Amino acid sequence: MKQSTRQRQRGMTFIGLLCILALVGVIAYAGIVLVPVYLTYLSVSKTMDATAAEMKDAPDPGNIRRSLEKHWEIEDITAVDFKTIEISKDDSGVVMHLAYDQAVPYIANVSLSVHFEKTVKVQ
Numbered sequence: 001m002k003q004s005t006r007q008r009q010r011g012m013t014f015i016g017l018l019c020i021l022a023l024v025g026v027i028a029y030a031g032i033v034l035v036p037v038y039l040t041y042l043s044v045s046k047t048m049d050a051t052a053a054e055m056k057d058a059p060d061p062g063n064i065r066r067s068l069e070k071h072w073e074i075e076d077i078t079a080v081d082f083k084t085i086e087i088s089k090d091d092s093g094v095v096m097h098l099a100y101d102q103a104v105p106y107i108a109n110v111s112l113s114v115h116f117e118k119t120v121k122v123q
Contacts, residue, residue, distance in 0.1 A: 034112060037102050040079045041116045047071040048085070048096055052122045059094040059122040061087045068096075094122040 012020075051067045064087055072082040079102060086097045099117040106112045 030106065030112060033104050033106060034114065037079075037104055037114055040077065040102075041118075043075045043077055044080055044098065044116075045118055047075055047077070048098065048118060048120045052096065052120045055094075055122050061089065061094060064094065064096065064122065092121070092123070096120045096122065 047068065051064060051071060054067055055064050065082075068082045068085060080098070080100050084098060084100060088095050088097070097117075097119045099115075101113055101115050103111045103113045
């Protein structure tokens with residue numbers, strides 16, 4: 001009595017394994033490419049929070065801008081210009097808002113684009 005083909009097969013074929021490894025590799029490479037972009041965003045976020053903490057007693061937009069510039073130089077942030085941060089006054093105080101997109105080359109002519117947005121209230 002012959003066993004049917006379906007009952008004899010066990011495990012994964014080599015082609016199936018290669019497909020899964022290729023998929024995992026593409027996803028891992030995307031993660032590796034995006035890590036520096038997110039590290040830059042964390043530096044920007046930390047800088048904005050530090051500036052807000054420094055300026056909580058006297059939130060003047062000019063002083064905030066100078067403090068941001070100093071922090072930008074110390075952290076060596078080049079992907080985003082500190083001048084793109086919108087500083088506005090409202091009834092409750094001063095608000096810093098930053099929104100930017102960053103595109104990173106991925107494979108050949110394919111790029112990954114990431115949108116970041118951060119708002120910090122200076123009180």
